[in-house]
Amino acid sequence: MAIVIHGIRNCDTMKRARAWLDARGIDYRFHDYKTAGITPETLRDWAGQVGWEALLNRAGTTFRKLPEAEKAGLDETRALALLAAHPSAIKRPVLDHDGALLVGFSPEKYAEAFG
Template identity: 55%
Template sequence: MIKMYAIPNCDTVKKTRTWLDEHGVAYEFHDFKKEGVDPARLMHWIEQVGWETLLNKRGTTFRKLPDSDKQDLDADKAAALMIAQPSMIKRPVVEHPGGILVGFAAERYAAAFC
């Protein structure tokens, strides 16, 4: 089963959901805002794609952090930030039988699902 982890009102997530729906790809949706993120699952993602890929440094949540929280980032510190504020996770994260997709790019989704 394909599972999407995201926040429903994110524009990138809306594009991803539209693409999946248009291509007949069934998925389950996990809302970070309502359900949070499982720390063990987050650590698995970090092992698979790296914390640098998962941590959304462009988002307002990250940019509003005190400088001390942004300095000396490593996997553990990044994971703690993402667990405390799941909106710092780059969206969407899509688990599928072939791996994990982070963010949206139509060509990557076509390669994974078509």
């Protein structure tokens, strides 16, 4: 089973998700998209699975600090370009579990996925 958890190392939500996986002995690979980057192709694939709206962390500091012109009138193309340029604006974590994605951390959703 291939599990990759994508996010930012020091994010509190990421820490909770990784602790949840660690406590259950679930093997995974961590991809820090702030330091290692994220490809536009990966973002398009994710958006095709869960929708670009689910990927965009509108509540996060990175998004809130962007100029209004960058945030206004977002559609998929503009949102994915914004996420590629500002990976910290991607909702965290994005967990890829054999090709199925879970966006955000919820102990209940993780338990269901790994039940």
